[in-house]
Amino acid sequence: MTAGLPPDAIGGLHEKALAQLDPAHRDFFEGGAGRETALAENVRAFGRLALLPRVLRGAGPPDTTVELPGARAATPVLVAPTAFHRLAHPDGERATARAAAAAGTVLITAMAATTAVRDVVAAAREVRADASVWFQLYLQPRADVTDALVRRAEEAGCTALVVTADSPVFGRRARDDRNGFHDLPPGYAAENMRDLPGAAPGTTLDIAMSPALSWDDLRRLRERTALPVLVKGVLHPDDARIAIGEGVAGLIVSNHGGRQLDAAPATVEALPRIAEAVAGRVPVLLDGGVRSGADVVAALALGATAVGVGRPVLWGLAAEGEAGVARVLAELAEQTAHVLTLCGARDCADLDRGQVVVRGRWGVADR
Ligand SMILES: Cc1cc2nc3c(=O)[nH]c(=O)nc-3n(C[C@H](O)[C@H](O)[C@H](O)COP(=O)(O)O)c2cc1C
Ligand SMILES: CC(C)CC(=O)C(=O)O
Numbered sequence: 481m482t483a484g485l486p487p488d489a490i491g492g493l494h495e496k497a498l499a500q501l502d503p504a505h506r507d508f509f510e511g512g513a514g515r516e517t518a519l520a521e522n523v524r525a526f527g528r529l530a531l532l533p534r535v536l537r538g539a540g541p542p543d544t545t546v547e548l549p550g551a552r553a554a555t556p557v558l559v560a561p562t563a564f565h566r567l568a569h570p571d572g573e574r575a576t577a578r579a580a581a582a583a584g585t586v587l588i589t590a591m592a593a594t595t596a597v598r599d600v601v602a603a604a605r606e607v608r609a610d611a612s613v614w615f616q617l618y619l620q621p622r623a624d625v626t627d628a629l630v631r632r633a634e635e636a637g638c639t640a641l642v643v644t645a646d647s648p649v650f651g652r653r654a655r656d657d658r659n660g661f662h663d664l665p666p667g668y669a670a671e672n673m674r675d676l677p678g679a680a681p682g683t684t685l686d687i688a689m690s691p692a693l694s695w696d697d698l699r700r701l702r703e704r705t706a707l708p709v710l711v712k713g714v715l716h717p718d719d720a721r722i723a724i725g726e727g728v729a730g731l732i733v734s735n736h737g738g739r740q741l742d743a744a745p746a747t748v749e750a751l752p753r754i755a756e757a758v759a760g761r762v763p764v765l766l767d768g769g770v771r772s773g774a775d776v777v778a779a780l781a782l783g784a785t786a787v788g789v790g791r792p793v794l795w796g797l798a799a800e801g802e803a804g805v806a807r808v809l810a811e812l813a814e815q816t817a818h819v820l821t822l823c824g825a826r827d828c829a830d831l832d833r834g835q836v837v838v839r840g841r842w843g844v845a846d847r
Pocket of ligand 2: 563592687736739
């Protein structure tokens with residue numbers, strides 16, 4: 481179990497998941513790139529932050545709904561895209577989709593899902609007719625493959641596309657190397673990759689990553705879809721400005737949960753400069769290391785419209801399937817509402833940057 485996690489519902493599910501998962505799959509879900517510095521820092525950076533509550537504001541119970549591209553969410557906690565849910569639980573992405581829909585939040589389903597996007601959206605819509613599912617996309621060097629994936633996401637009923645831009649090459653993950661875990665085991669497949677241009681009928685294509693991709697490819701995508709396009713994996717303020725110039729509908733500040741560039745900063749440390757560069761023109765989301773309602777509220781105060789959670793959802797899924805994911809999402813939503821109330825906030829936007837301070841570095845020295 482990760483050091484420092486409190487013995488709460490999420491911590492309990494984490495422990496249970498670790499005990500139940502096949503060790504190679506556990507390492508795939510838990511691990512990061514290189515020395516796992518970015519992975520650890522994402523969590524630690526939140527731990528360095530404290531919240532300054534406002535008092536006697538007559539705020540009443542907070543309204544936690546957030547407006548997002550192609551979605552209205554009941555809570556600012558979204559499900560970040562993660563691969564291979566059927567390795568965590570036999571119900572896989574369907575279980576995650578049902579729990580996210582029941583929580584009234586957005587599931588960003590992964591291109592590397594072990595369930596086809598049409599089945600993921602159908603599972604979500606069984607629970608809630610207006611459930612929002614976004615499709616996470618790695619732009620493929622073959623444009624006809626990207627186009628086919630986008631058509632699938634559109635036909636399935638996804639309401640936005642999330643282009644992951646932080647993966648010009650696959651991150652080097654020591655745990656996976658040690659375990660020889662580089663492919664899905666027999667009986668599992670990246671179902672979205674089946675029957676694409678260039679694949680023999682019935683077979684799946686490998687997901688390609690390419691350092692040759694550029695903003696031109698993103699522009700090409702935008703010209704071919706009416707769906708809002710968000711870019712995930714932005715850490716540099718200049719990239720945030722370029723993305724806005726390219727007409728993106730939103731940005732996700734992310735270091736891929738510490739699984740790509742290990743030298744990347746903690747996402748919550750990158751957030752204020754991105755929020756400044758964006759200046760409210762599009763929603764800025766963040767993922768990486770969010771483990772509590774206080775983390776969510778700190779990110780909101782620093783300029784995020786909403787956050788994504790990756791591993792905690794996988795812990796819930798591995799431990800208890802749909803019910804486990806539901807518990808994780810309910811816990812984070814409740815904690816968020818509670819912390820907003822304690823901070824005197826009316827809603828998720830009723831916070832400001834001055835309410836977040838760095839522990840040990842705020843106080844006498846700053847006055
Ligand atoms: C097991 C695992 C698989 C992931 N797969 C993807 C993926 O296929 N596409 C993607 O854009 N991000 C992927 N991510 C990154 C997440 O979307 C997200 O950025 C990260 O998990 C957030 O950090 P957290 O796990 O600390 O919440 C993955 C993360 C994990 C842990
Ligand atoms: C299988 C990969 C494409 C999924 C991924 O992005 C990750 O493991 O971080």
